[in-house]
Amino acid sequence: MTERLVVIGGDAAGMSAASxxxxxxxxxxxxxxxxxxxxxxxxxxxxIPYFVGDVVPEVDALIVRSPEEHRRRGIDVRLRTEVSxxxxxxxxxxxxxxxxxxxxxxxxxxxxxxTGAEPVxxxxxxxxxxxxxxxxxxxxxxxxxTEIDETNPRRGVVVGGGYIGLEMAExxxxxxMDVTLVEGESHPMSTLDPDIASLVTEALIERGIKVMTxxxxxxxxxxxxxxxAVVTENSVIPADIVLLGLxxxxxxxxxxxxxxxxxxxxxxxxxxxxxxxxxGVWAAGDxxxxxxxxxxxxxSIPLGTHANKEGRVAGTNIGGGYATFPGVVGTAVxxxxxxxxxxxxxxxxxxxxxxxxxxxxxxxSTTRAGYFPGAEPIKVKVVVEKRSGRLLGAQIVGREDAAxxxxxxxxxxxxxxxxxxxxxxxxAYAPPFAPVWDPVLIAARKAADEVEETLAECR
Amino acid sequence: MTERLVVIGGDAAGMSAASxxxxxxxxxxxxxxxxxxxxxxxxxxxxIPYFVGDVVPEVDALIVRSPEEHRRRGIDVRLRTEVSxxxxxxxxxxxxxxxxxxxxxxxxxxxxxxTGAEPVxxxxxxxxxxxxxxxxxxxxxxxxxTEIDETNPRRGVVVGGGYIGLEMAExxxxxxMDVTLVEGESHPMSTLDPDIASLVTEALIERGIKVMTxxxxxxxxxxxxxxxAVVTENSVIPADIVLLGLxxxxxxxxxxxxxxxxxxxxxxxxxxxxxxxxxGVWAAGDxxxxxxxxxxxxxSIPLGTHANKEGRVAGTNIGGGYATFPGVVGTAVxxxxxxxxxxxxxxxxxxxxxxxxxxxxxxxSTTRAGYFPGAEPIKVKVVVEKRSGRLLGAQIVGREDAAxxxxxxxxxxxxxxxxxxxxxxxxAYAPPFAPVWDPVLIAARKAADEVEETLAECR
Numbered sequence: 001m002t003e004r005l006v007v008i009g010g011d012a013a014g015m016s017a018a019s020x021x022x023x024x025x026x027x028x029x030x031x032x033x034x035x036x037x038x039x040x041x042x043x044x045x046x047x048i049p050y051f052v053g054d055v056v057p058e059v060d061a062l063i064v065r066s067p068e069e070h071r072r073r074g075i076d077v078r079l080r081t082e083v084s085x086x087x088x089x090x091x092x093x094x095x096x097x098x099x100x101x102x103x104x105x106x107x108x109x110x111x112x113x114x115t116g117a118e119p120v121x122x123x124x125x126x127x128x129x130x131x132x133x134x135x136x137x138x139x140x141x142x143x144x145x146t147e148i149d150e151t152n153p154r155r156g157v158v159v160g161g162g163y164i165g166l167e168m169a170e171x172x173x174x175x176x177m178d179v180t181l182v183e184g185e186s187h188p189m190s191t192l193d194p195d196i197a198s199l200v201t202e203a204l205i206e207r208g209i210k211v212m213t214x215x216x217x218x219x220x221x222x223x224x225x226x227x228x229a230v231v232t233e234n235s236v237i238p239a240d241i242v243l244l245g246l247x248x249x250x251x252x253x254x255x256x257x258x259x260x261x262x263x264x265x266x267x268x269x270x271x272x273x274x275x276x277x278x279x280g281v282w283a284a285g286d287x288x289x290x291x292x293x294x295x296x297x298x299x300s301i302p303l304g305t306h307a308n309k310e311g312r313v314a315g316t317n318i319g320g321g322y323a324t325f326p327g328v329v330g331t332a333v334x335x336x337x338x339x340x341x342x343x344x345x346x347x348x349x350x351x352x353x354x355x356x357x358x359x360x361x362x363x364x365s366t367t368r369a370g371y372f373p374g375a376e377p378i379k380v381k382v383v384v385e386k387r388s389g390r391l392l393g394a395q396i397v398g399r400e401d402a403a404x405x406x407x408x409x410x411x412x413x414x415x416x417x418x419x420x421x422x423x424x425x426x427x428a429y430a431p432p433f434a435p436v437w438d439p440v441l442i443a444a445r446k447a448a449d450e451v452e453e454t455l456a457e458c459r
Numbered sequence: 460m461t462e463r464l465v466v467i468g469g470d471a472a473g474m475s476a477a478s479x480x481x482x483x484x485x486x487x488x489x490x491x492x493x494x495x496x497x498x499x500x501x502x503x504x505x506x507i508p509y510f511v512g513d514v515v516p517e518v519d520a521l522i523v524r525s526p527e528e529h530r531r532r533g534i535d536v537r538l539r540t541e542v543s544x545x546x547x548x549x550x551x552x553x554x555x556x557x558x559x560x561x562x563x564x565x566x567x568x569x570x571x572x573x574t575g576a577e578p579v580x581x582x583x584x585x586x587x588x589x590x591x592x593x594x595x596x597x598x599x600x601x602x603x604x605t606e607i608d609e610t611n612p613r614r615g616v617v618v619g620g621g622y623i624g625l626e627m628a629e630x631x632x633x634x635x636m637d638v639t640l641v642e643g644e645s646h647p648m649s650t651l652d653p654d655i656a657s658l659v660t661e662a663l664i665e666r667g668i669k670v671m672t673x674x675x676x677x678x679x680x681x682x683x684x685x686x687x688a689v690v691t692e693n694s695v696i697p698a699d700i701v702l703l704g705l706x707x708x709x710x711x712x713x714x715x716x717x718x719x720x721x722x723x724x725x726x727x728x729x730x731x732x733x734x735x736x737x738x739g740v741w742a743a744g745d746x747x748x749x750x751x752x753x754x755x756x757x758x759s760i761p762l763g764t765h766a767n768k769e770g771r772v773a774g775t776n777i778g779g780g781y782a783t784f785p786g787v788v789g790t791a792v793x794x795x796x797x798x799x800x801x802x803x804x805x806x807x808x809x810x811x812x813x814x815x816x817x818x819x820x821x822x823x824s825t826t827r828a829g830y831f832p833g834a835e836p837i838k839v840k841v842v843v844e845k846r847s848g849r850l851l852g853a854q855i856v857g858r859e860d861a862a863x864x865x866x867x868x869x870x871x872x873x874x875x876x877x878x879x880x881x882x883x884x885x886x887a888y889a890p891p892f893a894p895v896w897d898p899v900l901i902a903a904r905k906a907a908d909e910v911e912e913t914l915a916e917c918r
Contacts, residue, residue, distance in 0.1 A: 012895070044828060047890050061830035163889075304895045305888035321911075326883050333887035342887050369503060371520035404863065404893070407886045411870035414884060424785050425873060427866045428792035428801050429764035430622075431506050434863070436471070436763045452780075 003030050005318060006093060006108035008083045008254070010036025011043060011137075012304050013285025013311035014114030015065065018075045020315025027074040030319075033106065034070070035081045035095065040138045041067050046304050048141035049164070052148065053171030059142055086111070086258035088278055110280045110318050113255050113268060114311065117248035117286035117302040126220035131227035132242045135164050144243065148175055153240030156180070157230045159217050161188025163334045165245030166200075169209050170336045172243075180210040180237055182230060187213060189341065191332065193348045195362070196381055196395045203339040203397075212237070250287045250300050263289040265298040272324035274314040282318065284310035291327035294345045294392060294413055295354050301328055330393070331410045333403045340403035344410040345393025348383060357386040359454060361419075361447035365439035367401040369431035378402040380443040382409070382419065387458075389418040389451040394443070408440050419447040462489050464777060465552060465567035467542045467713070469495025470502060470596075471766035472744025472773075473573030474524065477534045479774025486533040489778075492565065493529070494540045494554065499597045500526050505763050507600035508623070511607065512630030518601060545570070545717035547737055569739045569777050572714050572727060573770065576707035576745035576761040585679035590686035591701045594623050603702065607634055612699030615639070616689045618676050620647025622793045624704030625659075628668050629795045631702075639669040639696055641689060646672060648800065650791065652807045654821070655840055655854045662798040662856075671696070709746045709759050722748040724757040731783040733773040741777065743769035750786035753804045753851060753872055754813050760787055789852070790869045792862045799862035803869040804852025807842060816845040818913060820878075820906035824898035826860040828890035837861040839902040841868070841878065846917075848877040848910040853902070867899050878906040 005021055007014040018032050034041070042065040050056045067077040078097075085094035093106045119134040121127065131153075133144050147153070156172035158165045161183035172179045181188060181204065187197035188204065188211065204211050212235065220242065221229040230237045250267040252260075261277045263269035267289035270276055274284050285307035292299040309325060316323035331344040351358045360383050368375040378398030385392055394409040396402055412422050422444035429436055437445070464480055466473040477491050493500070501524040509515045526536040537556075544553035552565045578593040580586065590612075592603050606612070615631035617624045620642035631638045640647060640663065646656035647663065647670065663670050671694065679701065680688040689696045709726040711719075720736045722728035726748035733741050744766035751758040768784060775782035790803040810817045819842050825834040837857030844851055853868040855861055871881050881903035888895055896904070 044830070044890060044895065046888070046895075047828060047830060050831065050890055055832060056830050303888065305886070305897075308895050309883055326880060329885045331885040331887050333889045333892050335889070335891050344885070344887070369506060371503070371506065371515050372509065373514060401860070401863070404860070404887060405866075407864075407867045407884075407897075408870050410885050410887070411867050411874070414880075415870070415874035415876070417874070421785060421873075424768055425866075426788045426790040426803070426869050427764070428790050428803075428863060428869070429505070429762065430792045430794070431503060431509055432794050433792050436503065436505075436767050438764075438866075 002028060003109045004107060005030055005032045005110040005112065006106060007032070007034040007112040007114060008093070009114035009116055009285070010034050010041040010077060010079070011045065011114070011116060011285070012307035014112055015042040015070065016308050016311025017112045017114065017282070017284055017315035017318065018070070019073065020312045021319040022074055024316065024319025024321060032074065033076045033078065035083050036077065036079050037082045037098070038137050038139045039079055041065060041070055041077055043138045044304065045136070045138065048135060048138065049167035049171045051141050052145050052168065053174035055174065059138070062138065083254060086254060086260070088258055088281065111282065112314055112318070113260065113281065113283040113287060114285045115251040115254055115287045118251040119244060119248050120246045121244065122246070124217060124219045126222055129220060129222040129227050130225055131240065132220060132244065134244050135168055136248065147241060151240070153177060155238055155240045157182060157237055157239040157242045158245055159230060159242060160245035160247065162190070162245055162247055163332065166204070166334055166336045168243045168245060169204070173208060173337070179208070180212060182215050182217060182232060182237065183211065183213045184216045185213065191347065192341070192343055192395050193381065196397055199379070199397050200339070200341060204336060207337045207339070248286070248302050252287055255283070255287065263298045265289050265300045267298070267300045272326065273317045274310055274325060275317070282314040284314045293327045293329050295350060299328070299330070301330065303332065329410055329413045331406060333406060335403065338399050340396070340398055340400070342396045342403035342406035343394065344406050345391065345413045346383060347393055347395065351383050351392045356392060358383050358392055359386055359447070359450050360384070361443055361450055363439065363442045363446055365442055366435055367398065368433060369435050372431045374400070376400050376402065378405070378439045380405070380439045382443045382447050384419050384447045384451060386451065386454055389420050389448060391417055391419055391422060405438070405440050419444040419451065423448050461487060462568045463566060464489055464491045464569040464571065465565060466491070466493040466571040466573060467552070468573035468575055468744070469493050469500040469536060469538070470504065470573070470575060470744070471763050472770035473571060474501040474529065475767050475770025476571045476573065476741070476743055476774035476777065477529070478532070479771045480777040481533055483775065483778025483780060491533065492535045492537065494542050495536065495538050496541045496557070497596050497598045498538055500524060500529055500536055502597045503763065504595070504597065507594060507597065508626035508630045510600050511604050511627065512633035514633065518597070521597065542713060545713060545719070547717055547719070547740065570741065571773055571777070572719065572740065572742040572746060573744045574710045574713055574746045577710040578703060578707050579705045580703065581705070583676060583678045585681055588679060588681040588686050589684055590699065591679060591703065593703050594627055595707065606700060610699070612636060614697055614699045616641060616696055616698040616701045617704055618689060618701060619704035619706065621649070621704055621706055622791065625663070625793055625795045627702045627704060628663070632667060632796070638667070639671060641674050641676060641691060641696065642670065642672045643675045644672065650806065651800070651802055651854050652840065655856055658838070658856050659798070659800060663795060666796045666798070707745070707761050711746055714742070714746065722757045724748050724759045726757070726759045731785065732776045733769055733784060734776070741773040743773045752786045752788050754809060758787070758789070760789065762791065788869055788872045790865060792865060794862065797858050799855070799857055799859070801855040801862035801865035802853065803865050804850065804872045805842060806852055806854065810842050810851045815851060817842050817851055818845050818906070818909050819843070820902055820909055822898060822901045822905055824901055825894060826857065827892060828894050831890045833859070835859050835861065837864070837898045839864070839898045841902045841906050843878050843906045843910060845910065845913055848879050848907060850876055850878055850881060864897070864899050878903040878910065882907050
């Protein structure tokens with residue numbers, strides 16, 4: 001008998017799961033239906049800032065696989081269709097076709113919940129006027145781009161200085177706007193330690209972005225229904241367009257209503273195979289909890305690369321294979337103009353929360369041999385457990401070719417390496433690629449020396 | 460009583476050892492003398508091609524620390540001074556001042572042998588004429604550059620297509636010459652598998668280098684004492700200048716004569732602390748054997764980054780500390796024009812020699828998200844143990860931002876990771892830095908699938 005897989009959410013996680021299951025099982029063995037509330041499937045949400053900034057001129061470029069392509073592969077994609085309820089006992093979904101208004105029920109044997117994340121949007125006075133945008137799904141990106149193209153706004157304000165906030169600030173700069181970044185904390189990029197985040201703040205200012213910190217947004221003013229200003233506790237910031245980058249949280253409303261177990265991090269609880277606690281019910285992507293290998297705790301980290309991997313794991317398992325998702329170490333990277341920023345593992349605060357005692361080492365070096373043309377500055381900071389010397393986390397800021405070096409430290413974290421050993425990793429060396437001691441090795445070496453000194457003091 | 464450390468060889472390994480010992484022990488506690496046959500100390504030999512190619516205009520830029528700087532730090536550097544014999548019983552060196560002709564004996568308590576590597580130079584007829592150069596020490600680089608500056612040669616021939624050969628070919632291109640690369644094997648870059656090396660060959664030809672393979676050099680022709688042609692078994696190749704890149708071997712003549720144990724790889728045998736079998740005698744750098752963590756065997760790999768690390772380890776130990784060099788995994792990187800080439804671990808031949816059964820996976824991807832401007836092609840090949848899925852080695856060719864990705868695979872090798880786990884490494888993702896699946900992850904994923912298929916066939 002044909003089994004029936006239904007996927008809720010047509011982006012990275014959901015469609016990876018559907019595609020992988022389809023690769024392993026024929027349509028007569030497994031029927032696959034995917035519901036997507038928006039107009040697009042399998043797109044790069046991380047590409048939205050570059051579409052808005054016109055670095056990527058066509059929205060189609062962000063679409064990895066269109067609904068038609070999925071359909072040709074035997075996946076019944078239904079766009080603009082919202083799932084409003086899951087009945088685990090009857091194993092049906094309540095479905096609402098947003099275009100026709102039709103409501104119906106859809107049965108499933110296997111279910112993948114891939115409902116993604118939803119923006120954190122405080123209920124602020126005036127937040128519903130024209131010209132204020134969240135940046136979450138590709139429809140948001142299209143709306144922002146259309147508005148910029150049509151209204152040619154002069155003053156852009158980004159509320160929230162996380163990854164998306166910084167990337168949207170750059171996008172608005174590229175579109176020729178005066179850009180103000182409004183951050184509630186003392187620095188943008190609160191996932192970095194303050195000493196590193198302060199360098200980012202300086203760099204943003206140097207690149208022409210007005211940065212306002214410790215400014216909590218209180219509401220918005222409008223003129224004829226269009227946003228006119230962002231109001232904080234201290235200031236009124238004139239704005240022709242406002243982008244909200246206040247972070248996201250797992251979109252678990254639907255799952256929670258159905259009684260699917262939500263984990264401590266706020267995401268849907270899953271095991272290593274992406275199974276929820278309920279037979280035949282899977283979750284993947286931003287709505288699903290991830291295990292943080294260094295914090296040794298569940299976390300919510302919305303990121304396309306995790307969503308793709310998790311979806312593929314779920315799809316392999318649904319397809320009759322065996323796959324596990326072994327967790328994350330908290331790697332992230334972004335750039336603003338020529339400034340590259342990356343982090344992995346735990347920052348100081350997170351290391352303390354994880355119960356560790358730590359020390360840090362920060363070094364300045366260059367991305368190539370110092371004498372080689374194009375050598376750019378790079379700063380590497382490592383957070384290291386005292387006594388043991390185990391790497392806990394790392395942060396990098398620098399220019400071209402700086403940030404991707406975080407990957408080595410991510411791999412080192414994954415393997416619970418000590419800085420004493422990391423300093424001797426056999427990293428590729430030639431003058432166009434690195435100094436003879438790669439910056440990553442110098443940071444580990446300095447930390448190893450500090451660990452030794454700390455131990456000597458303890459004796 | 461003051462102890463006396465004598466270092467033979469004033470480049471990376473020797474001067475790192477001297478400097479590190481000096482940091483830890485005062486001049487009254489430890490006297491340090493360093494003998495160097497050439498005119499320079501602590502320079503970047505890897506930078507020679509870029510000095511010759513005028514990418515780095517001044518030779519001083521390649522010098523990390525001059526003799527005067529070392530002397531100011533309390534290291535008695537003696538240039539143009541050759542050590543002709545080591546007497547381990549009397550603990551003295553026979554020394555020859557090449558400038559004054561003076562010969563004398565120098566006592567030591569601790570000895571660091573850092574005599575580097577020597578070029579493999581077959582005794583070929585005509586090899587002693589003007590215009591034929593080895594590329595080993597900085598004096599060679601100065602001689603080549605001077606000759607190019609003064610004689611403006613039109614036709615440059617590189618004999619030997621290894622790292623230095625390729626880099627010197629690029630340098631000669633940059634100086635406007637017609638460049639021919641003569642390679643004895645079927646492809647340049649014999650440390651790569653033939654399928655990858657053949658891509659390098661194609662790329663060299665595209666970039667304007669004439670590549671002659673399977674051509675064993677038989678000798679040289681001259682005109683009035685200047686080289687006029689390279690003669691192979693099949694061809695006579697006109698040449699105004701010839702650079703020899705036929706590889707190097709550990710320079711152990713002095714150590715061997717003194718009875719210092721030479722290992723199976725041809726380098727001086729050392730333990731993890733860089734101690735030879737002889738009390739108070741240390742070796743570091745290209746002359747010293749390294750432990751290859753994947754081959755689980757001693758190897759000779761001449762490379763500045765190893766030399767620096769090993770020298771520092773020896774110096775820490777001589778200085779009263781405790782440090783070990785945990786071995787290498789065979790990482791190397793180079794570029795020719797815009798082509799980047801990297802490898803780590805074992806290639807197919809080496810994997811067979813190590814007694815493993817293996818499979819390979821090769822993938823083509825891009826360095827950034829495919830839609831992002833500046834996305835460049837990258838090919839990643841992994842060599843993986845059958846059944847276990849353990850990574851054995853990897854090779855990368857591509858353009859900008861391709862090669863340094865080898866570092867993740869190097870770290871994975873170091874930790875004996877399986878491709879099943881490597882495919883899920885938490886590598887940094889954002890569209891300007893990588894596709895949502897980093898090329899390294901795609902290669903591991905493909906290999907993991909192949910391992911699974913192989914296992915299924917075995918059942």
